[in-house]
Amino acid sequence: MNESILVTGANIGLGKETARQLALKKETKRVILFCRNQVKAEEAKKDLEEKTGKKIFEIIIGDVSDANSVKKAVEKIREPIDAVILNAGGMVGKTAAKVTPSGMNELAATNILGHVILVEELIKHNKLKKAVLYPSAEAVPGVKMLGMKPVAMKTSSVDAFAAVLDGSYFGNKFDAVQAYGYVKYAATMWMLSMARKYPDLKFVVVSPGNTKGTLAPNNLPPAMKFMLRYFMMPVVFPLIGGMVHKLEVGAKRFVDGISDEHYRSGVFYASKEGKLSGDMVDQSTFYTDLKNNSFQDNADEAIHRFI
Numbered sequence: 001m002n003e004s005i006l007v008t009g010a011n012i013g014l015g016k017e018t019a020r021q022l023a024l025k026k027e028t029k030r031v032i033l034f035c036r037n038q039v040k041a042e043e044a045k046k047d048l049e050e051k052t053g054k055k056i057f058e059i060i061i062g063d064v065s066d067a068n069s070v071k072k073a074v075e076k077i078r079e080p081i082d083a084v085i086l087n088a089g090g091m092v093g094k095t096a097a098k099v100t101p102s103g104m105n106e107l108a109a110t111n112i113l114g115h116v117i118l119v120e121e122l123i124k125h126n127k128l129k130k131a132v133l134y135p136s137a138e139a140v141p142g143v144k145m146l147g148m149k150p151v152a153m154k155t156s157s158v159d160a161f162a163a164v165l166d167g168s169y170f171g172n173k174f175d176a177v178q179a180y181g182y183v184k185y186a187a188t189m190w191m192l193s194m195a196r197k198y199p200d201l202k203f204v205v206v207s208p209g210n211t212k213g214t215l216a217p218n219n220l221p222p223a224m225k226f227m228l229r230y231f232m233m234p235v236v237f238p239l240i241g242g243m244v245h246k247l248e249v250g251a252k253r254f255v256d257g258i259s260d261e262h263y264r265s266g267v268f269y270a271s272k273e274g275k276l277s278g279d280m281v282d283q284s285t286f287y288t289d290l291k292n293n294s295f296q297d298n299a300d301e302a303i304h305r306f307i
């Protein structure tokens with residue numbers, strides 16, 4: 001049972017709804033909202049207190065794309081915490097390809113860099129007791145019916161992962177929507193590697209599924225955002241079925257993933273093959289690269305070239 005949980009990117013979207021649901025669990029005594037903006041964090045805290053009737057929220061300020069910012073944030077965590085949900089992230093928007101001081105581009109730094117440092121610093125300072133959850137996406141195994149191809153890296157070598165992280169893997173045509181799946185794949189493999197390295201902790205990867213009510217679509221190119229809002233969401237997805245769900249449902253996947261012992265360490269859970277909603281299943285049953293220990297360790301090594 002997790003009494004204290006830290007959620008990154010907790011001021012909006014899935015992170016905030018996850019914080020709300022966790023606060024309503026009877027065992028929860030402390031929820032840390034890890035956010036990059038003090039004003040937004042204070043607003044979210046106030047709203048969460050009103051919605052839950054609980055005064056158990058704390059704020060830690062940190063930017064997950066910035067190594068130093070995360071290290072300073074960890075110093076402010078005095079008491080060990082039970083679980084961490086590495087929620088901050090997404091497609092980043094226009095600045096996704098911009099190279100950060102770490103050498104990773106902003107897309108990779110936001111979805112990976114700070115989270116790896118956060119977890120490793122917490123472990124190093126004995127401040128993490130039980131579990132880590134990373135939100136991946138169905139973009140990794142792909143969704144054939146929607147033309148979303150699976151991530152298919154030719155080698156999954158250390159060099160190939162490093163190229164994904166600095167963006168060179170994609171040549172001159174950096175497309176954040178495509179690169180997003182590759183970045184989530186790298187993060188997923190790092191988590192699976194950590195599960196083997198730290199058998200006393202639970203490292204679980206969960207996709208929230210295609211979730212309405214977050215700000216994620218704002219980071220899509222305008223034409224794609226338009227298609228999603230006026231055609232895919234209201235017409236296509238309801239027609240196909242099993243393709244979209246409410247914010248509460250997406251966040252519940254995180255809450256279940258971190259709290260329920262049926263969700264095991266070293267497994268990536270997401271929708272059934274070809275779906276974006278519904279029951280969650282172990283993705284390695286049909287996306288078999290996930291089982292490759294060398295690929296997992298290669299992702300870990302590549303990430304550490306930038307840390």
Ligand SMILES: NC(=O)c1ccc[n+]([C@@H]2O[C@H](COP(=O)([O-])OP(=O)(O)OC[C@H]3O[C@@H](n4cnc5c(N)ncnc54)[C@H](OP(=O)(O)O)[C@@H]3O)[C@@H](O)[C@H]2O)c1
Nearest residue numbers: 009013014036063064065088089090137210211214215216
């Ligand atoms: N929505 C979906 O359908 C879906 C599907 C699959 C996976 N996911 C994953 O689920 C997670 C949450 O997505 P969402 O849809 O809830 O996104 P969202 O509504 O856009 O919220 C993203 C959160 O991350 C924070 N954030 C972004 N960059 C940050 C940084 N550098 N440092 C600290 N915080 C940062 C944002 O803070 P600001 O408010 O300050 O920008 C915000 O709180 C992401 O990892 C995403 O990839 C989402």
